[in-house]
Amino acid sequence: EHLVESGGRLVQPGESLTLSCAASGFVFSDYSMNWVRQAPGKGLEWVAYISSLSGSIYYADSVQGRISVSRDNGHYLVFLEMKNLRGEDTGLYYCVRGGYCHGGRCFSAALDLWGQGTGVSVS
């Protein structure tokens, strides 16, 4: 079971960036996915959640309106599109498995599988 993020790079303030995460080794469509970030010298911050069939999406207040999470279950991919980037968006972005849906209901769960992260620098 693996998650591999990509797409992080140096961007200027106000620019946009899309991060990707490729999953393997498990049935991707069975699980909800999250993005978690860590700014330099700071703690972990949950950023976004998307349910297994994209029916439920949630964002942290700090990024609401500037980011969009999506997924492609056929290709085992999840994306994080970020717009109008700010210096405080600088950090390591992790793709993380956590949560599942069953019988038409979705359930939150601990974050049990993490990628190695992709770095975003806004400067």
Next chain:
Amino acid sequence: DIQMTQSPSTVSASVGDTISIRCRASQPISSFLAWYQHKPETAPKLLIYQASTLQDGVPSRFVGIGSGTDFTLTIRGLQPDDFATYYCQQYASFSHTFGQGSTVE
């Protein structure tokens, strides 16, 4: 949003010590509480979920207790590999929130 407050922010300890880290939620979260270990240059690792259930492969020296708003992670007999930063996290809501982290040094 549910706020999570961890204490202490730093724990100074030696190999063999027993240490505890506390986590308090701003509102009741039942047992929807997880603990993670994070070391530099590595991905965070899930240690405990449902407040007290060990993730597969996690040594039994890690003990989690609590429910409602107050939770504790205890590490019994610290090993060299345990020196890291630990985070609590609530998942009672889909908008997960983490504590500020506690570094065991």
